Amino acid sequence: MGTRALDGAPIGSRDRTSPVRPVAPVVVLALVCCGLYGILYSVPERSLLLEAVRQLAYLVPFFLATIATLMAYLRASDRERRLWRGLSIGLLLISLSEAYVSVLVLIGRPLSGDSSALPMIVSMIAAIVLIVTLFRLTDFRTLSRAVGVRHITDAAGAGFLIFGSVLAFFAVPMTAKYPASGPVEDIAAAVYSVLGIFMLIATAVNFATRGWNHWRECERRVIVGVGVYGFATALWPLWYLGSVLNRSLPWDSIIEILWMAGAFMVFSGAMTRLRVERDEPRFLTLPRMRPRRHGSLSITMPTLFTVGIPVFGYMALLESVDSLTRTAYAITALGLTFIVAGRSAVSAIENEFLFDRAVNDPLTELFGHRYFHERLQLELDMAGRRGSRLSVAVLDLDGFSRINGAHGHAFGDAVLKSAAGAIRTACRASDVVCRLGADEFAIILPEANDVDRSRVAERIREALLEVDTGESGLLTASIGLATYPQDSLERADLLRKADGALYWAKYHGKDRIVAFDESVVESLSAEDRIRMLEEQSHLGTVRALAAAVDARDPLTQFHSRNVAVLSVMLAEEAELDEGKRRLIEVAALLHDVGKIGISDRVLRKRGPLNTSELRHIREHPGLGEKILRSTQLEEILPWVRHHHERWDGTGYPDGLAGEAIPLEARLLCICDAYDAMTSGRPYRAALSSTAALQELDLCIGTQFDPTLTETFIRLVGKRRLLRPDMNSAREEHRENA
Numbered sequence: 061m062g063t064r065a066l067d068g069a070p071i072g073s074r075d076r077t078s079p080v081r082p083v084a085p086v087v088v089l090a091l092v093c094c095g096l097y098g099i100l101y102s103v104p105e106r107s108l109l110l111e112a113v114r115q116l117a118y119l120v121p122f123f124l125a126t127i128a129t130l131m132a133y134l135r136a137s138d139r140e141r142r143l144w145r146g147l148s149i150g151l152l153l154i155s156l157s158e159a160y161v162s163v164l165v166l167i168g169r170p171l172s173g174d175s176s177a178l179p180m181i182v183s184m185i186a187a188i189v190l191i192v193t194l195f196r197l198t199d200f201r202t203l204s205r206a207v208g209v210r211h212i213t214d215a216a217g218a219g220f221l222i223f224g225s226v227l228a229f230f231a232v233p234m235t236a237k238y239p240a241s242g243p244v245e246d247i248a249a250a251v252y253s254v255l256g257i258f259m260l261i262a263t264a265v266n267f268a269t270r271g272w273n274h275w276r277e278c279e280r281r282v283i284v285g286v287g288v289y290g291f292a293t294a295l296w297p298l299w300y301l302g303s304v305l306n307r308s309l310p311w312d313s314i315i316e317i318l319w320m321a322g323a324f325m326v327f328s329g330a331m332t333r334l335r336v337e338r339d340e341p342r343f344l345t346l347p348r349m350r351p352r353r354h355g356s357l358s359i360t361m362p363t364l365f366t367v368g369i370p371v372f373g374y375m376a377l378l379e380s381v382d383s384l385t386r387t388a389y390a391i392t393a394l395g396l397t398f399i400v401a402g403r404s405a406v407s408a409i410e411n412e413f414l415f416d417r418a419v420n421d422p423l424t425e426l427f428g429h430r431y432f433h434e435r436l437q438l439e440l441d442m443a444g445r446r447g448s449r450l451s452v453a454v455l456d457l458d459g460f461s462r463i464n465g466a467h468g469h470a471f472g473d474a475v476l477k478s479a480a481g482a483i484r485t486a487c488r489a490s491d492v493v494c495r496l497g498a499d500e501f502a503i504i505l506p507e508a509n510d511v512d513r514s515r516v517a518e519r520i521r522e523a524l525l526e527v528d529t530g531e532s533g534l535l536t537a538s539i540g541l542a543t544y545p546q547d548s549l550e551r552a553d554l555l556r557k558a559d560g561a562l563y564w565a566k567y568h569g570k571d572r573i574v575a576f577d578e579s580v581v582e583s584l585s586a587e588d589r590i591r592m593l594e595e596q597s598h599l600g601t602v603r604a605l606a607a608a609v610d611a612r613d614p615l616t617q618f619h620s621r622n623v624a625v626l627s628v629m630l631a632e633e634a635e636l637d638e639g640k641r642r643l644i645e646v647a648a649l650l651h652d653v654g655k656i657g658i659s660d661r662v663l664r665k666r667g668p669l670n671t672s673e674l675r676h677i678r679e680h681p682g683l684g685e686k687i688l689r690s691t692q693l694e695e696i697l698p699w700v701r702h703h704h705e706r707w708d709g710t711g712y713p714d715g716l717a718g719e720a721i722p723l724e725a726r727l728l729c730i731c732d733a734y735d736a737m738t739s740g741r742p743y744r745a746a747l748s749s750t751a752a753l754q755e756l757d758l759c760i761g762t763q764f765d766p767t768l769t770e771t772f773i774r775l776v777g778k779r780r781l782l783r784p785d786m787n788s789a790r791e792e793h794r795e796n797a
Contacts, residue, residue: 086331090324093117094317101313108166115162118316121323122155125285128330135334146193147282147326153186154323180248187255187293190286194262210406217365217399218261219254224372224392226250231297232385238305243384245300250388252296259290278332285325292318362403368396421495422719423473424480432494432502437551439492439506443544450506450544451513454558455483455520457499458536458570459694467530473720475529482523487516497640498698498722502558510575513541517573536571538562547576559639619735624648626731633775634727634768644724647696651703651728654684678704678712696724703728708762726765730756730772733764749776 100106100114129151133144157179164176227250235241235249266283292299292315302311375381376390421428427435436452443450457479463472476499483501484493492504503520505513517539527535540562548554557576565574627648631641658680662673669677685701702716702725709717737752747755753773760766 086324086328090121090321093120093324094320097320098313098317101310111166115165118320119155119159119162121320121327122151122158125323125327125330126151126155128327128334132330132333142196143193143282144330146189146196147286147330150186150189150193151323151326153182153189157182157186180252184251184255187252187259187290190289191255191258191262194259194266194283194286197266210403213399213403213406214361215258217361217396217403219258220392220395220399221364221368222254222257223250224368224375224389224396226253226297227385227388227392228372228375232381234297234301235305241305243382243388245304246385247388249297249300253294256290256292256294256296259293260287263287263290278329281325281329281332285322285327285329287322288325289319289322292316292322362400365396365400365403369393369400372396424477424495426480426484426501427492427494429494429496432492432496432504433551435492435494436504436555439504440544440551440554443506444549448507449509449546450504451508452542452544452554452558453503453505453513453517453520454496454540454555454562455501455503455537456562456566457524458538458566460499463529463532467532471530475527475535478527479524479535482527483520486519486523488512491516498695508543510543513543514573514575517541521571521573538565538570539573540565541573541575543575619739620649620652622735622739623651623728623731626735627728629775630727630731630768630772633771640724643693643696644699644727646693647699647724648728648731650688650696651684651700651732652680653687653700654680654682656687657683682713698722699724699728701725703732705729706763707765711763721765723765723768726768730764730769734772734776 094117096117097114100110100117103110106114126148129144129148133141133148136144160179160182161176227246230253231246231249235246263283263286295311295315295318298311299315300312302309302313302315370393372389372393376386376393378386381389439450460472460475463475479499480493480495480501483503487493487503488505488508490506491508492506494502494504496502503516505516508516520539521537524535524537529535540558540560542548542554542558542561544554547557561574561576565572568574624645628641628645631644636644658677662669662676681701681704685697688697688700699722701713702721705711705714705716705721705725706729707718707721707726709715734752734756737747737755738749739746753776756764756769756773760769
């Protein structure tokens with residue numbers, strides 16, 4: 061899709077046009093070096109010259125990979141440099157370590173004792189650098205701090221568990237029959253295996269996060285190369301067996317050839333990267349990958365850690381092993397104990413954090429939507445048992461969108477926070493104040509009679525008049541009231557009547573308080589509200605404009621209707637109320653109305669847009685908002701304006717990020733992108749549903765809301781929406797034709 065952003069499709073996530081040159085020279089060089097090394101290894105009595113040739117053949121891939129990755133680092137920019145910097149540092153350390161070992165071999169020094177300590181330490185540091193480099197490809201920013209700490213805790217626990225297992229069940233038994241081996245070598249073998257397995261895990265995490273077809277050629281070779289090197293490192297105890305303990309076994313040569321193959325793969329990937337033109341985008345996904353949630357791990361990991369504590373504690377008490385090995389077992393058991401305790405503490409903190417997020421609104425510090433409904437049901441049950449009254453006030457700030465439009469959303473958030481404080485101050489101590497939506501609030505008033513509820517509502521109106529709105533005039537509100545048991549005995553019906561009173565106030569002059577009265581106020585259903593909006597606005601004209609936009613291109617003639625159908629399905633899956641779903645449907649139908657002001661030349665252009673054209677197309681959300689200001693659909697204005705914002709803050713027109721983007725706009729963004737990707741465009745072919753879902757998943761946490769996107773992916777799988785052309789839209793078109 062290149063750099064086009066006409067209809068919400070992920071930007072730059074599928075550019076696969078960079079050339080890949082033949083790799084025959086690298087393959088030939090790898091075969092020559094590996095073959096020469098293997099042949100000379102089989103020579104029983106090697107002269108100093110043959111040994112020098114063998115060691116040189118072994119070192120060639122490591123130094124070539126180091127030089128190539130360093131050149132790639134010098135050429136790269138921005139985020140990509142982190143990858144090449146880590147690779148070049150790790151490979152340089154490996155090259156120096158292996159060169160040191162080669163020198164020891166040439167001068168006839170044994171590979172044990174003090175002579176092997178330095179290269180072992182350097183190689184371990186290099187392995188850690190490579191592990192960190194691979195894990196930095198994964199974007200953990202979408203996780204909460206508690207979840208991030210839990211991942212680190214699990215990784216540390218896995219390290220202890222692998223170390224103890226390799227030491228107890230492999231290294232110690234393998235070396236027990238060889239006098240040349242000692243406890244230091246056993247512990248080193250276990251550490252090497254841990255590092256190698258972590259390299260494999262880091263490789264698997266990256267591949268599991270993305271499909272193979274999403275990787276560029278240079279990325280594939282680099283990651284596979286590091287994975288092969290990690291696999292060989294995990295088998296290091298076998299290398300030690302063949303090179304020191306029992307030289308009749310060929311394990312050392314097999315593992316060294318694997319190390320060489322891994323280095324050649326990295327060298328090939330770096331050379332492929334260097335052949336890409338400078339202006340081509342490179343490693344576009346960095347750091348766009350994200351760890352997946354695996355519920356099974358949350359049970360398996362702590363279970364294994366808990367089982368490991370008594371096992372390694374028992375081994376630490378055995379008299380049949382040396383004191384250093386017993387100490388290693390004791391440290392493993394103690395480490396797992398701390399991990400289990402720490403993980404429990406982190407889980408408790410994480411649960412408290414998630415509960416707080418679910419209950420409280422982070423901007424206003426009021427209770428949120430979910431808490432309001434749960435608390436209202438509780439208060440109704442208590443009122444029923446006591447035989448007392450209970451009132452509900454639903455409040456909507458009048459014309460709040462004009463504040464955002466005039467001063468920006470940062471100022472609008474400050475006004476919302478001040479308004480929330482004013483509302484809370486005006487209420488009684490026993491009242492429960494909640495924020496339901498963007499500028500919607502609700503108050504539960506226990507044991508409030510008609511006089512009490514009116515006084516509270518009037519105090520709220522007066523308090524809001526004192527809120528500073530810049531040059532946007534006085535801040536007013538429309539307030540609807542309903543009371544239990546006189547208006548209704550059921551929670552849903554009571555809210556519906558309070559909502560009806562609110563809309564009666566809003567559409568009969570605003571800035572007023574209306575108590576529900578069956579003889580005066582109609583309890584508006586979602587259909588009633590939409591009908592009233594259409595009657596009191598120029599919505600019919602705007603709908604005609606939206607249809608005209610879709611009709612300008614045969615390939616997009618069903619786009620707005622498709623997005624509307626998908627949006628309603630997603631809103632229903634996200635458990636939004638019926639009134640909100642109907643308004644989202646209207647917003648989806650009108651989300652691209654601003655394209656009426658975009659030239660056909662730009663809309664139908666087959667190639668990538670230049671800078672001025674891109675700037676022109678990005679004007680359509682703001683233009684759509686201006687067009688819709690002629691209606692009384694104030695509630696959907698921010699949804700239309702912000703449906704091209706991105707979760708990471710790099711969208712347009714205002715660069716909002718995260719939860720600062722209205723929920724409804726985030727929802728529209730997902731549905732808009734999915735329909736755009738699964739529809740043909742002049743500049744690309746349509747994607748399959750599976751490929752489109754992979755793109756959505758790839759852009760979770762960067763372009764799209766993580767929670768809503770996962771809900772949408774589940775929705776598509778559940779309803780099997782292979783293409784959202786929505787047959788009903790096509791049938792309607794045929795009937796009209």
